[in-house]
Amino acid sequence: MLTPIVIDGLSDAALLFLVAVGLTMVFGVLRVVNIAHGSFFALGAYAAITLGLWAGALGLSQALSYGALVLSALLVAALFGPLTERLCLRATYGRGEIAQMLVTFGIFLILDDVQKLVFGVQERQNDAPLSLLGVCNLGGIVYPVYQIALVGLAVVVAFSLRWFLRGTRAGKLVLSVVHDAEMARFSGIDTAKVSVAAFTFGVFLAALGGSLASPITGAAPGMSAEATILAFAVAAIGGLGRVEGAGLAALIVGLGRAFAVYYAPAFDRATPYLVMFAVLLFRPQGLLGVVETRRL
Amino acid sequence: MKGPRALLWVCLAAAAVAVALASPWASFILTVALAKGLAALGVALLLRAGLMSLGHALFYAAGGYGAAYLARWLGVTDLLLLLGAGFLSATVLGLFTGAVLVRYRAIFFAMLNLAASMVFFSLVTKLYNLTGGSDGMPLPVPTMFGLKPGQGLFYLTLACVFVCAGGLRRYLDSAMGQGLGAIATNEIRLEYLGISVNGLLFVNYAISAGLGGLGGALAAIAIGHVTPELFFWTTSAQLLLGAALGGAGSVAGPFAGMLLLEGVRTAASQYAPLLWEMAMGLCALAVALFVPQGLSGIVDLPQQWKRAVQ
């Protein structure tokens, strides 16, 4: 009984981490709670499915659909990242949460309709990446290999991100902006440039999450809203701005949801928010969040 | 100051009545818009104290479900009783949540409210036998003292708007209401003066929850149906958008914001059914980027110019 729960929980956690990691990173750098995050997640999913189906229709090798997963995330990031940051977000820096929330909610609403116009209102699915890898048998239950591989992929994303932030010049600059934008500025960092780059990277992560999830979840209207709220929950539980926190929170929520499905099915949907409520009540800054010290 | 504002209100009301008389369809749209305006007013009340709630839909939905349950369990169809049930259930819920949540500020307050509303959303969706699940519950055609109300619901909504707006104006002008603004600017100074900030916020939270419930109940009765979507975060975000669009600075702002939003939504769904969200999104961007004070800020612009000239 335990094995399938844990496997379900882990693969759910992988998806949750992929949904949330971009949101938490963008908050860390820009201090913007990006309601439009889920829109980029959904766009990534739609783009991956569309590209994959095109590749299939053109008779190209099926293996190309894996390339399409990454390519679509890059496309979404390049198309929307710089534009959104420059035109909309920049005007809200330092203006408080309400302005940010209005702007990102506005973008969310606009992109919702863009999705419907471009991709229609039917559910879309490309299971080539899923079927290509086949299935495996774990503890007597058959899983698509892709679903198991996704856990590995999430871990790879987590560690690459860690390596990027800790081990590269760009990453170190981003981290120092995350920690203290003012200090970054007087140390010679062009924080405006870092903001565009980081937001675009955050959009990339969001879209990548969507594209990697798309073979399993498909894409349909309403996906953005669902992704945004789950990302909020996971990011807030882990501590906004904390990548490791998002990983930990995804594990807790994923496993919690899997247990709920088996033992208390009425509560499976509520699990993320119950955990979120409980954690924030006692630790408003999240599990791994640090208390901000405000300068006077 | 008093004169022009009262005149503005009278003009607005007259315009609303005129439009409503023209067609029942228009009166329905206006009823829903004003009902949502009441809930947005609750959101604006929190904004005044510097608190942003991302979960106010909880009370809006609780108002609707409260009314629906009264009808479902006791077969009540009387408009005033349904309204009372909605208002009470939201207020009681607000007293409980408020007691816990007013200790938190800024993004933490927003997130906790969001979490609370999403817990309800998820449970209401799942507990089919108790709540009708994602199908929701119907509300009966209401009666007023045993009669068919016709346009009565619209007039009742209008009356609620006037009573609430007037009462709130009084409240905001009182020492307590003035304290709210002080919380947003300098909470610590208020504590030094021996004022319990959390106590003040608690009262404020309860009032804003009650407004949400009243609005939710009115809207639910007008629509004749409640669904879990009422609890969803996008509803909260729309209420917040309405409040910000109208401007949290004045009591009329949230109503103006919601009327505009519902107007845009109605127009868009008439002429471009796939684009109403985009239209609303553009409204949100326009307000955030170009009119940070909201519509009531625009109303105040001539006064500012006058002052600038003097």
Next chain:
Amino acid sequence: MLKLEALRVKIAGLEVLRGVCFEVPDQAVVALVGRNGAGKTTTLRAIMGLVAPEAGRILLDGQDLAAIAPHRRAHCGVGYAPENRQLVPEFTAEDNVLLPCLAMGLGRQETRRRLELVYAVVPELAALRKRRAAGLSGGQGKIVALARALAAGTRLVLLDEPFEGLAPALAASYAAALHRLRRATPAVAMLVTESSPALLASVADLVLYVERGAIGREPAASKRS
């Protein structure tokens, strides 16, 4: 080197600096002394471009700093050690010191040259090198913040209340570092704030007094020869 002309700064509607005028001569160490809330920090922050002046000018070797974006001031050779240190807790002490070099994209050789100078001036840093900034004491943090300011400040170094809260032994070694800096790089000018003039008496060429946002009387202005 640095010249402030009638600098006015408002914070939250209050005039915090009301016409600050003074000059840091080439190669000089200037002490800016004043009580808490006098406006010392704000003066340094204005020089770094972290608060925008209402009026007045700040000139660095005759060039108006208004035309230079805040993040470019490090590139101009101005280093700043804020009073509350502002280190990146996840970084090691050395990574914190190297941050300005990294930010400015300095070459490997130039970075090594600067780091060597920093170690020569602040030998205490060697023991802290690999420690994460999160685990440093307040005093050790001040040493690291000084080192970081030196890594950027090839022309001018701004130090905000460096001795505040330092244990006597650490304060002595901090003062010794300032003396070493004088000897190692006499061309670098310094502007150091403090709430009492005594601590800076031995380093400063010139002591200025700030009071309520303006340069006030100089009760005991001492000019060393």
